[in-house]
Amino acid sequence: MRIVIKVGTSTLTHKTGMLHIRRVEQLCKVISDLKNAGNQVILVSSGAIGMGVGKLSLPDRPSDIPTTQAAAAVGQCELMYTYDRLFSEYNHTVAQILITRGDTEDPKRRVHFENTVRRLLELNVIPIINENDSIATDELVIGDNDTLGAIAATATAADLLIILSDINGLYTADPRKHENAVLLKKVEIITPEIENMTGGAGSRLGTGGMTTKLNAAKIAMAAGVDMVIANGSDPSVLYDIVEGKEIGTKFVGKKK
Numbered sequence: 001m002r003i004v005i006k007v008g009t010s011t012l013t014h015k016t017g018m019l020h021i022r023r024v025e026q027l028c029k030v031i032s033d034l035k036n037a038g039n040q041v042i043l044v045s046s047g048a049i050g051m052g053v054g055k056l057s058l059p060d061r062p063s064d065i066p067t068t069q070a071a072a073a074v075g076q077c078e079l080m081y082t083y084d085r086l087f088s089e090y091n092h093t094v095a096q097i098l099i100t101r102g103d104t105e106d107p108k109r110r111v112h113f114e115n116t117v118r119r120l121l122e123l124n125v126i127p128i129i130n131e132n133d134s135i136a137t138d139e140l141v142i143g144d145n146d147t148l149g150a151i152a153a154t155a156t157a158a159d160l161l162i163i164l165s166d167i168n169g170l171y172t173a174d175p176r177k178h179e180n181a182v183l184l185k186k187v188e189i190i191t192p193e194i195e196n197m198t199g200g201a202g203s204r205l206g207t208g209g210m211t212t213k214l215n216a217a218k219i220a221m222a223a224g225v226d227m228v229i230a231n232g233s234d235p236s237v238l239y240d241i242v243e244g245k246e247i248g249t250k251f252v253g254k255k256k
Protein backbone atom coordinates (compact mmCIF):
# COMPACT_ATOMS: atom_id res chain seq x y z
CA MET A 1 0.00 0.00 0.00
CA ARG A 2 1.05 3.58 -0.58
CA ILE A 3 0.16 5.46 2.60
CA VAL A 4 0.37 9.17 3.41
CA ILE A 5 0.56 9.79 7.16
CA LYS A 6 0.00 13.28 8.47
CA VAL A 7 1.06 14.06 12.02
CA GLY A 8 0.06 17.26 13.76
CA THR A 9 2.03 19.44 16.12
CA SER A 10 -0.09 18.30 19.07
CA THR A 11 1.02 14.70 18.43
CA LEU A 12 4.73 15.53 18.04
CA THR A 13 5.29 18.03 20.81
CA HIS A 14 4.35 18.67 24.39
CA LYS A 15 2.39 21.83 25.14
CA THR A 16 5.77 23.53 25.73
CA GLY A 17 6.65 23.03 22.07
CA MET A 18 9.41 20.62 23.08
CA LEU A 19 9.61 17.26 21.34
CA HIS A 20 7.39 14.47 22.70
CA ILE A 21 10.31 12.08 22.64
CA ARG A 22 8.56 8.82 23.53
CA ARG A 23 5.77 9.35 21.00
CA VAL A 24 8.03 10.42 18.14
CA GLU A 25 10.29 7.44 18.80
CA GLN A 26 7.27 5.12 18.62
CA LEU A 27 6.00 6.82 15.50
CA CYS A 28 9.30 6.34 13.67
CA LYS A 29 9.48 2.73 14.82
CA VAL A 30 5.96 1.88 13.58
CA ILE A 31 6.47 3.67 10.25
CA SER A 32 9.78 1.84 9.77
CA ASP A 33 8.01 -1.45 10.43
CA LEU A 34 5.21 -0.62 7.99
CA LYS A 35 7.88 0.06 5.40
CA ASN A 36 9.69 -3.18 6.22
CA ALA A 37 6.38 -4.96 5.59
CA GLY A 38 6.44 -3.61 2.04
CA ASN A 39 4.33 -0.46 2.27
CA GLN A 40 5.41 2.87 0.83
CA VAL A 41 5.08 5.69 3.34
CA ILE A 42 5.02 9.45 2.83
CA LEU A 43 5.06 11.50 6.01
CA VAL A 44 3.47 14.94 6.13
CA SER A 45 4.81 16.42 9.32
CA SER A 46 3.86 19.59 11.13
CA GLY A 47 5.80 20.78 14.14
CA ALA A 48 8.28 23.22 12.61
CA ILE A 49 6.78 26.27 14.26
CA GLY A 50 5.99 24.43 17.50
CA MET A 51 9.49 23.02 17.80
CA GLY A 52 11.02 26.37 16.89
CA VAL A 53 9.04 27.91 19.75
CA GLY A 54 10.47 25.25 22.06
CA LYS A 55 14.04 25.50 20.81
CA LEU A 56 14.07 29.31 21.01
CA SER A 57 12.34 29.22 24.43
CA LEU A 58 9.65 31.61 23.20
CA PRO A 59 6.77 32.04 25.67
CA ASP A 60 4.10 31.14 23.08
CA ARG A 61 3.44 30.81 19.36
CA PRO A 62 4.61 34.21 17.95
CA SER A 63 1.97 36.59 16.69
CA ASP A 64 4.14 38.39 14.12
CA ILE A 65 5.13 36.92 10.76
CA PRO A 66 8.96 37.34 10.90
CA THR A 67 9.24 35.60 14.29
CA THR A 68 6.85 32.84 13.18
CA GLN A 69 8.85 32.30 10.01
CA ALA A 70 12.12 32.39 11.96
CA ALA A 71 10.74 29.86 14.46
CA ALA A 72 9.72 27.61 11.55
CA ALA A 73 13.25 27.84 10.10
CA VAL A 74 14.77 26.75 13.42
CA GLY A 75 12.12 24.12 14.15
CA GLN A 76 12.25 22.53 10.68
CA CYS A 77 15.96 21.73 11.20
CA GLU A 78 15.24 20.23 14.57
CA LEU A 79 12.36 18.22 13.12
CA MET A 80 14.39 16.75 10.26
CA TYR A 81 17.39 16.13 12.51
CA THR A 82 15.08 14.12 14.78
CA TYR A 83 13.50 12.13 11.95
CA ASP A 84 16.84 11.47 10.27
CA ARG A 85 18.31 10.20 13.51
CA LEU A 86 15.35 8.01 14.50
CA PHE A 87 14.67 6.50 11.06
CA SER A 88 18.41 5.81 10.63
CA GLU A 89 18.20 3.52 13.65
CA TYR A 90 15.96 1.28 11.53
CA ASN A 91 18.04 1.74 8.38
CA HIS A 92 15.58 4.00 6.62
CA THR A 93 16.50 7.11 4.68
CA VAL A 94 14.45 10.29 4.83
CA ALA A 95 14.11 13.22 2.45
CA GLN A 96 12.78 16.68 3.13
CA ILE A 97 10.38 18.43 0.74
CA LEU A 98 9.05 21.88 1.59
CA ILE A 99 6.35 23.36 -0.59
CA THR A 100 3.93 26.27 -0.71
CA ARG A 101 0.62 26.67 -2.53
CA GLY A 102 2.35 28.20 -5.54
CA ASP A 103 4.19 24.91 -6.06
CA THR A 104 0.97 22.92 -6.14
CA GLU A 105 -0.90 25.38 -8.37
CA ASP A 106 1.78 25.87 -11.01
CA PRO A 107 1.35 22.82 -13.28
CA LYS A 108 5.10 22.51 -14.04
CA ARG A 109 6.18 22.76 -10.41
CA ARG A 110 3.45 20.34 -9.37
CA VAL A 111 4.73 17.77 -11.87
CA HIS A 112 8.26 18.20 -10.50
CA PHE A 113 6.92 17.71 -6.97
CA GLU A 114 5.04 14.56 -8.01
CA ASN A 115 8.01 13.15 -9.93
CA THR A 116 10.41 13.78 -7.07
CA VAL A 117 8.14 12.09 -4.51
CA ARG A 118 7.57 9.10 -6.81
CA ARG A 119 11.29 8.77 -7.46
CA LEU A 120 12.05 8.94 -3.75
CA LEU A 121 9.55 6.13 -3.16
CA GLU A 122 11.22 4.06 -5.88
CA LEU A 123 14.54 4.73 -4.13
CA ASN A 124 12.97 3.33 -0.94
CA VAL A 125 13.17 6.69 0.85
CA ILE A 126 10.58 8.16 3.24
CA PRO A 127 9.66 11.61 1.86
CA ILE A 128 8.83 14.01 4.69
CA ILE A 129 6.77 16.95 3.52
CA ASN A 130 5.91 20.21 5.24
CA GLU A 131 4.85 23.62 4.10
CA ASN A 132 7.77 25.96 3.49
CA ASP A 133 6.66 28.10 6.41
CA SER A 134 9.73 30.35 6.42
CA ILE A 135 8.93 31.87 3.03
CA ALA A 136 5.21 31.21 2.52
CA THR A 137 3.19 34.40 2.27
CA ASP A 138 -0.46 34.95 3.13
CA GLU A 139 -1.50 34.83 -0.52
CA LEU A 140 0.45 31.70 -1.33
CA VAL A 141 0.06 29.65 1.78
CA ILE A 142 -1.62 26.23 1.91
CA GLY A 143 -2.12 27.12 5.55
CA ASP A 144 -2.58 23.75 7.17
CA ASN A 145 -1.03 20.34 6.86
CA ASP A 146 -4.34 18.46 6.69
CA THR A 147 -4.87 20.01 3.27
CA LEU A 148 -1.19 19.45 2.44
CA GLY A 149 -1.65 15.78 3.36
CA ALA A 150 -4.60 15.52 0.98
CA ILE A 151 -2.60 17.23 -1.78
CA ALA A 152 0.28 14.79 -1.24
CA ALA A 153 -2.09 11.80 -1.21
CA THR A 154 -3.84 12.77 -4.44
CA ALA A 155 -0.62 13.80 -6.21
CA THR A 156 0.91 10.39 -5.51
CA ALA A 157 -2.32 8.38 -6.03
CA ALA A 158 -2.02 6.99 -2.50
CA ASP A 159 -4.27 4.19 -1.28
CA LEU A 160 -4.80 5.77 2.09
CA LEU A 161 -4.37 9.08 3.90
CA ILE A 162 -4.10 8.82 7.68
CA ILE A 163 -4.43 11.98 9.76
CA LEU A 164 -3.08 11.51 13.27
CA SER A 165 -4.42 14.09 15.66
CA ASP A 166 -5.15 14.68 19.34
CA ILE A 167 -8.78 13.70 18.77
CA ASN A 168 -10.22 10.21 18.09
CA GLY A 169 -12.04 11.20 14.92
CA LEU A 170 -15.08 13.20 13.83
CA TYR A 171 -17.76 13.55 16.49
CA THR A 172 -21.34 14.76 16.20
CA ALA A 173 -20.28 17.65 18.48
CA ASP A 174 -17.04 18.78 20.17
CA PRO A 175 -16.38 15.96 22.68
CA ARG A 176 -14.35 18.34 24.86
CA LYS A 177 -17.52 20.33 25.49
CA HIS A 178 -20.36 17.84 24.96
CA GLU A 179 -20.24 14.52 26.75
CA ASN A 180 -23.02 13.09 24.54
CA ALA A 181 -20.96 13.59 21.40
CA VAL A 182 -20.82 10.43 19.28
CA LEU A 183 -17.87 9.34 17.12
CA LEU A 184 -18.76 8.80 13.46
CA LYS A 185 -17.09 5.60 12.26
CA LYS A 186 -17.66 5.95 8.55
CA VAL A 187 -18.47 8.89 6.30
CA GLU A 188 -19.38 8.27 2.67
CA ILE A 189 -20.72 11.70 1.79
CA ILE A 190 -19.91 15.01 3.47
CA THR A 191 -23.36 16.46 4.06
CA PRO A 192 -24.05 20.04 5.26
CA GLU A 193 -25.01 18.43 8.59
CA ILE A 194 -21.52 16.96 8.91
CA GLU A 195 -19.95 20.29 7.98
CA ASN A 196 -21.83 21.85 10.88
CA MET A 197 -20.20 19.44 13.31
CA THR A 198 -16.69 20.80 12.87
CA GLY A 199 -16.56 23.92 15.03
CA GLY A 200 -13.19 25.60 14.10
CA ALA A 201 -9.91 25.96 16.03
CA GLY A 202 -7.31 23.32 16.75
CA SER A 203 -4.47 23.27 19.27
CA ARG A 204 -2.44 26.23 20.52
CA LEU A 205 0.72 25.49 18.53
CA GLY A 206 -0.76 23.92 15.38
CA THR A 207 -3.22 25.43 12.97
CA GLY A 208 -5.65 22.63 12.12
CA GLY A 209 -8.90 21.64 13.78
CA MET A 210 -11.78 19.65 12.35
CA THR A 211 -12.61 22.17 9.61
CA THR A 212 -9.29 21.65 7.84
CA LYS A 213 -9.64 17.87 8.29
CA LEU A 214 -13.00 17.88 6.54
CA ASN A 215 -11.49 20.00 3.81
CA ALA A 216 -8.75 17.39 3.41
CA ALA A 217 -11.38 14.63 3.36
CA LYS A 218 -13.20 16.37 0.50
CA ILE A 219 -10.02 16.56 -1.58
CA ALA A 220 -9.08 12.95 -0.83
CA MET A 221 -12.56 11.50 -1.36
CA ALA A 222 -13.04 13.31 -4.67
CA ALA A 223 -9.77 11.77 -5.89
CA GLY A 224 -10.83 8.28 -4.74
CA VAL A 225 -8.45 8.18 -1.77
CA ASP A 226 -9.71 6.81 1.57
CA MET A 227 -8.88 8.92 4.60
CA VAL A 228 -8.84 8.02 8.29
CA ILE A 229 -8.69 10.47 11.21
CA ALA A 230 -7.36 8.80 14.35
CA ASN A 231 -5.79 9.64 17.67
CA GLY A 232 -2.00 9.74 17.35
CA SER A 233 -1.28 9.49 21.08
CA ASP A 234 -0.43 5.82 20.52
CA PRO A 235 1.27 5.53 17.11
CA SER A 236 0.81 1.73 17.06
CA VAL A 237 -2.76 2.54 16.01
CA LEU A 238 -1.23 2.80 12.51
CA TYR A 239 -0.91 -1.02 12.38
CA ASP A 240 -4.64 -1.46 12.98
CA ILE A 241 -5.60 1.19 10.45
CA VAL A 242 -3.42 -0.33 7.74
CA GLU A 243 -4.94 -3.74 8.52
CA GLY A 244 -8.35 -2.20 7.86
CA LYS A 245 -9.64 -2.32 11.44
CA GLU A 246 -12.37 0.14 12.41
CA ILE A 247 -10.40 2.95 14.06
CA GLY A 248 -11.35 6.62 14.32
CA THR A 249 -13.38 8.00 11.43
CA LYS A 250 -13.01 6.64 7.94
CA PHE A 251 -13.90 8.82 4.95
CA VAL A 252 -14.51 6.60 1.96
CA GLY A 253 -12.96 7.71 -1.32
CA LYS A 254 -15.25 7.94 -4.36
CA LYS A 255 -15.10 4.72 -6.35
CA LYS A 256 -13.98 5.29 -9.91
Ligand code: GLU
Binds near residue numbers: 009048131144145207
Ligand atom coordinates in the same frame (compact mmCIF):
# COMPACT_ATOMS: atom_id res chain seq x y z
N1 GLU B 1 3.48 23.81 8.78
C1 GLU B 1 3.21 24.09 10.17
C2 GLU B 1 4.38 23.67 11.05
O1 GLU B 1 5.18 22.84 10.66
C3 GLU B 1 2.00 23.36 10.68
C4 GLU B 1 0.73 23.58 9.97
C5 GLU B 1 -0.39 22.84 10.69
O2 GLU B 1 -0.39 22.80 11.95
O3 GLU B 1 -1.29 22.30 10.03
O4 GLU B 1 4.49 24.17 12.15
